[in-house]
């Protein structure tokens with residue numbers, strides 16, 4: 001009975017006895033390929049898209065687990081990059097994000113050509129990321145609060161700020177001012193976009209001017225800095241929040257450490273330009289782990305709206 005069960009479970013139709021050693025294939029010519037050696041080294045390769053190696057603690061983290069943990073290492077809490085859409089999904093109430101200016105795309109005003117033309121770079125990143133530029137903006141609900149929300153995406157040309165990022169943000173800030181809503185901007189950026197030269201730099205002043213009107217209306221603005229937030233973005237809207245919070249370990253600064261070291265000819269202190277260092281030195285107000293971000297933001301919105309009647313009006 002036992003043998004019959006085994007045969008059935010193996011779906012073996014034949015009654016011949018299984019050989020102890022796998023017999024060579026009948027057709028000897030297939031030995032010419034001899035794939036044995038190659039397959040031995042292949043065995044060590046890990047299939048792509050299943051596991052990710054944590055750059056901080058070197059643990060192999062199962063991708064599904066990483067996604068469920070909001071792209072935070074389950075061992076050492078290292079915060080992996082997260083796309084703008086994933087970020088919005090992790091923060092706002094389901095189906096409340098109303099995107100603004102989704103179709104806006106950059107124009108190659110300078111006819112910039114380097115290794116590749118700006119136009120071809122834009123096309124490449126649009127295809128790769130499914131985004132039209134490095135930011136998504138819109139109105140959304142966090143808890144009971146309606147907010148103007150801008151989320152940058154580092155995967156699109158290093159989250160660089162060109163005229164589209166600046167214009168989309170300015171329109172968002174103006175809409176929030178008009179509707180008397182608080183603002184929430186989540187930044188990650190390498191700085192101004194060199195392909196647009198002066199047009200990129202102008203966005204620094206433009207976004208900050210719009211924010212000044214928003215502040216004048218006594219409406220709160222919370223800036224969230226994620227890894228990395230640097231250069232022209234850090235030197236404009238990212239650093240002028242009523243509250244500035246950062247994710248753990250985020251690299252935050254204006255110029256890179258090597259440039260500063262060469263210019264000042266001084267040894268830089270340990271932990272220079274990290275969120276933790278900047279919290280100690282008073283530039284940022286809090287470091288909030290990604291998994292606590294939503295709850296903390298809702299609590300901050302409540303705190304900032306309290307006692308300021310014209311400010312945040314919780315939605316029913």
Ligand SMILES: [Zn+2]
Nearest residue numbers: 054057073076
């Ligand atoms: Zn780790």
